[in-house]
Amino acid sequence: MSHLQQEQLMLVRADDAKDWFYKGEGAANIVLGYCGSALFLVGKVLRIQKVAKGGSPSPNGCLYLSDHERLIWKDIGELAEPTSKDVAATAFIDHVMRNLLGSKHIDAGILVHVSKKFLEAVEGNIKSQRPPWRVDASKIDVLCESAFLISDHSIIIVLNSILHDALSTISGTPKHDFCIAVEIKPKCGFLPSSEYIAEKNAVKRHVTRFKMHQFLKFHQGEISQISGYDPLDLFSGLKDRIHLAITALFASPQNNFRIFLNGSLIFGGLGGSMDNTDVRSHKSGEAIADLISACGLQLGSFLELVSEAIFGSGILDRLLATQQLDVLDIEGAIHVYYNIISQPCVVCKNLSDAELLHRYSLLHSLSLEDSLKIVREYLIAATAKDCSLMISFSRTADGRNASDCNSVVLKSLNQSYNYKAYFIDLDLKPLEKMAYYYKLDQKIVNFYKMNDKMEGKPSISGSGGPPGEALDASS
Numbered sequence: 001m002s003h004l005q006q007e008q009l010m011l012v013r014a015d016d017a018k019d020w021f022y023k024g025e026g027a028a029n030i031v032l033g034y035c036g037s038a039l040f041l042v043g044k045v046l047r048i049q050k051v052a053k054g055g056s057p058s059p060n061g062c063l064y065l066s067d068h069e070r071l072i073w074k075d076i077g078e079l080a081e082p083t084s085k086d087v088a089a090t091a092f093i094d095h096v097m098r099n100l101l102g103s104k105h106i107d108a109g110i111l112v113h114v115s116k117k118f119l120e121a122v123e124g125n126i127k128s129q130r131p132p133w134r135v136d137a138s139k140i141d142v143l144c145e146s147a148f149l150i151s152d153h154s155i156i157i158v159l160n161s162i163l164h165d166a167l168s169t170i171s172g173t174p175k176h177d178f179c180i181a182v183e184i185k186p187k188c189g190f191l192p193s194s195e196y197i198a199e200k201n202a203v204k205r206h207v208t209r210f211k212m213h214q215f216l217k218f219h220q221g222e223i224s225q226i227s228g229y230d231p232l233d234l235f236s237g238l239k240d241r242i243h244l245a246i247t248a249l250f251a252s253p254q255n256n257f258r259i260f261l262n263g264s265l266i267f268g269g270l271g272g273s274m275d276n277t278d279v280r281s282h283k284s285g286e287a288i289a290d291l292i293s294a295c296g297l298q299l300g301s302f303l304e305l306v307s308e309a310i311f312g313s314g315i316l317d318r319l320l321a322t323q324q325l326d327v328l329d330i331e332g333a334i335h336v337y338y339n340i341i342s343q344p345c346v347v348c349k350n351l352s353d354a355e356l357l358h359r360y361s362l363l364h365s366l367s368l369e370d371s372l373k374i375v376r377e378y379l380i381a382a383t384a385k386d387c388s389l390m391i392s393f394s395r396t397a398d399g400r401n402a403s404d405c406n407s408v409v410l411k412s413l414n415q416s417y418n419y420k421a422y423f424i425d426l427d428l429k430p431l432e433k434m435a436y437y438y439k440l441d442q443k444i445v446n447f448y449k450m451n452d453k454m455e456g457k458p459s460i461s462g463s464g465g466p467p468g469e470a471l472d473a474s475s
């Protein structure tokens with residue numbers, strides 16, 4: 001039996017760590033791919049929680065939901081129970097996000113037990129591959145006793161890959177000659193229209209949060225250029241605009257776009273938005289085109305294929321509807337949050353505008369049930385605004401479709417491809433983040449307004465020029 005025992009789903013020995021390689025990370029988790037020989041782990045990734053450096057690791061596994069959070073999620077089975085955050089995370093995906101986004105595109109994974117020894121060995125093995133700024137900020141939470149085992153959505157496995165070759169000769173199982181996948185973090189795909197947005201922030205009704213945030217990120221040195229990607233294009237439901245969005249994402253991938261070839265990252269940054277720190281994001285367009293053409297696809301055709309799959313699947317329609325559960329915008333939801341935590345509203349406390357105060361007083365007079373519903377839906381929408389979509393494509397060698405895949409035809413080549421689409425990173429957002437959301441929102445909009453007045457805007461990616469001076473950190 002392997003060092004990981006299937007019946008107990010435990011990764012305990014330090015020696016088990018060598019079978020796992022660094023695949024990527026976000027702000028909260030590190031994801032490892034499997035390169036060992038246990039059949040039931042082939043094609044899986046392990047998603048391990050991180051802890052901020054200097055922050056206290058979680059004693060005895062992951063923490064519990066707060067009392068207020070349990071109140072918010074009281075109707076959702078295990079979410080209301082005083083179980084660990086891991087159990088809550090699975091319940092949130094299974095009972096909330098699955099219904100909203102569709103079972104076919106959701107994979108909550110399973111919880112496996114991981115030992116401190118195993119996690120410490122992993123930490124040592126992967127350190128040199130992590131982006132340095134992520135290493136400075138966070139490390140694996142070695143006291144967290146569980147991790148998620150999830151299918152690797154950057155590959156398509158028809159059958160267990162080890163059995164696959166053997167079986168395909170015997171039974172004619174479709175065999176894939178390559179697998180190419182994209183990961184897209186679409187961010188918020190609509191413009192808010194809430195009556196609770198203050199008049200001074202009216203710009204939020206016609207400029208996307210993504211675009212405004214780009215200006216702040218650029219100013220803070222988090223990105224090296226302003227992206228030309230417009231989430232409204234991606235979510236438009238129109239083929240040409242979707243294609244425009246995919247092209248813009250390719251031109252400026254940041255943490256919004258990645259390409260994997262047979263499970264390996266070939267384009268886009270590892271580990272997040274600091275796009276200027278990772279050599280992979282600087283691989284030339286030509287090198288990527290060469291890698292992709294080894295699969296018989298020109299780069300342009302590949303981007304067309306991705307657009308076609310997004311358009312044909314309609315998968316973003318459900319994501320958009322889920323994001324739109326944020327009806328009041330944070331400028332409305334923040335007041336309701338203070339109703340729930342039964343504390344004086346910090347926003348109203350600092351307001352002198354009588355008309356606005358009156359408007360917000362209506363929110364403060366809502367019942368607890370109504371307040372809970374509003375904040376619950378705000379948090380669900382926050383997850384939908386931050387998740388990513390992975391779409392993996394393959395062409396079967398004998399031209400047949402794998403039964404569990406959808407198919408898309410690339411008209412320009414008259415070629416059909418199998419694809420699977422999955423949402424990843426459907427984490428439940430902590431309630432205590434509401435105050436931070438409000439602050440960040442105001443920071444983003446204030447910064448954008450300030451620079452709008454100064455007229456000189458940084459250049460958009462692909463327009464050729466260097467970043468503009470108006471947003472230089474010293475300005």
Ligand SMILES: O=P(O)(O)O[C@@H]1[C@@H](OP(=O)(O)O)[C@H](OP(=O)(O)O)[C@H](O)[C@H](OP(=O)(O)O)[C@H]1OP(=O)(O)O
Nearest residue numbers: 026027028255271272273382385386427429433440
């Ligand atoms: O607030 P945003 O829009 O900047 O989103 C955060 C993301 O930043 P982004 O702008 O996508 O680069 C941020 O991504 P990066 O760390 O920048 O890759 C996280 O996804 C963060 O979520 P969490 O703290 O891990 O739960 C995200 O926080 P949430 O707002 O989704 O809670």
Ligand SMILES: Nc1ncnc2c1ncn2[C@@H]1O[C@H](COP(=O)(O)OP(=O)(O)OP(=O)(O)O)[C@@H](O)[C@H]1O
Nearest residue numbers: 024025026027028029031150151152153154424425
């Ligand atoms: N099921 C999966 N299959 C393949 N790759 C995955 C999978 N889950 C995550 N990854 C890779 O690992 C990276 C980090 O994972 P994830 O987005 O879940 O981390 P996170 O810390 O929760 O992110 P965020 O910063 O958005 O909170 C992803 O960007 C993706 O490249």
Ligand SMILES: [Zn+2]
Nearest residue numbers: 335345348360
């Ligand atoms: Zn208030």
